[in-house]
Amino acid sequence: MVSKMMQGADDKIPAQGFGGKPIATKGMVIGLLGGSFDPAHEGHAHITREALKRMGLDRVWWLVTPGNPLKARQPAPMPERLARARAVMDDPRVVITDLEARLGTRATADTIKRLRAIYPGVHFVWLMGADNLVQFHRWNRWRDILRSVPIGVLARPGSGVAARTSVAARAFRVNQVDRGENLRGRKAPAWCFVNMPMNAASSSAIRARGEWKR
Numbered sequence: 424m425v426s427k428m429m430q431g432a433d434d435k436i437p438a439q440g441f442g443g444k445p446i447a448t449k450g451m452v453i454g455l456l457g458g459s460f461d462p463a464h465e466g467h468a469h470i471t472r473e474a475l476k477r478m479g480l481d482r483v484w485w486l487v488t489p490g491n492p493l494k495a496r497q498p499a500p501m502p503e504r505l506a507r508a509r510a511v512m513d514d515p516r517v518v519i520t521d522l523e524a525r526l527g528t529r530a531t532a533d534t535i536k537r538l539r540a541i542y543p544g545v546h547f548v549w550l551m552g553a554d555n556l557v558q559f560h561r562w563n564r565w566r567d568i569l570r571s572v573p574i575g576v577l578a579r580p581g582s583g584v585a586a587r588t589s590v591a592a593r594a595f596r597v598n599q600v601d602r603g604e605n606l607r608g609r610k611a612p613a614w615c616f617v618n619m620p621m622n623a624a625s626s627s628a629i630r631a632r633g634e635w636k637r
């Protein structure tokens with residue numbers, strides 16, 4: 424028989440955060456911000472705070488990718504990207520993790536599938552900047568992603584029009600949340616476009632200025 428104390432612990436999954444995987448509580452709504460974070464910057468922190476505030480999220484996990492499947496360039500070593508990300512985003516609601524390296528996944532569709540299996544009862548929301556919606560139809564099994572989790576798209580300078588008229592936006596137009604930006608309780612397919620004061624920071628600009636290893 425499960426004791427009262429154990430019942431409390433059972434709400435937390437995975438039970439002991441095994442293998443460095445973060446612990447979540449059943450019923451939580453967790454935003455996933457995947458990225459190269461090469462390096463992390465104020466733009467990432469800005470969209471994370473906005474997503475937490477506007478979308479009804481309990482947590483955001485930054486998934487520092489072992490390597491974007493569409494980018495030929497190898498990013499800086501994982502420990503350095505993790506350390507920089509933790510310095511940029513120091514908030515108890517945000518977990519910086521190398522989960523994809525631990526799971527052995529690269530394609531977002533695979534990562535989401537694995538996370539939903541490992542964390543039953545947890546609701547995931549995929550987050551991305553508007554520039555990623557523009558080329559989202561080039562991602563592996565992009566329609567499966569849209570059908571498996573709600574997606575929050577955050578405005579980024581220069582990408583608004585292209586994002587709104589992108590292949591993915593047009594294909595899933597009827598699933599765009601028409602009122603507000605709150606994705607809590609939404610069932611996929613559902614996505615929102617968050618118009619907000621924008622931050623122009625980018626990793627490539629930081630690298631171009633020689634402020635980060637290339």
Ligand SMILES: Nc1ncnc2c1ncn2[C@@H]1O[C@H](COP(=O)(O)OP(=O)(O)OP(=O)(O)O)[C@@H](O)[C@H]1O
Binds near residue numbers: 470
């Ligand atoms: N300033 C920003 N405004 C809105 N979204 C952003 C911003 N910077 C990054 N993002 C989003 O954060 C996620 C991770 O971005 P990434 O780590 O690739 O940074 P980046 O600045 O876009 O890098 P790069 O310049 O090398 O392409 C992506 O979904 C991206 O769209």
Ligand SMILES: O=C(O)c1ccc[n+]([C@@H]2O[C@H](COP(=O)([O-])O)[C@@H](O)[C@H]2O)c1
Binds near residue numbers: 486494563
């Ligand atoms: O799954 C894919 O095919 C895919 C293609 C391009 C990008 N992604 C993911 O999108 C996220 C943003 O990548 P980036 O390099 O723009 O920061 C990151 O988690 C990548 O793994 C995923």
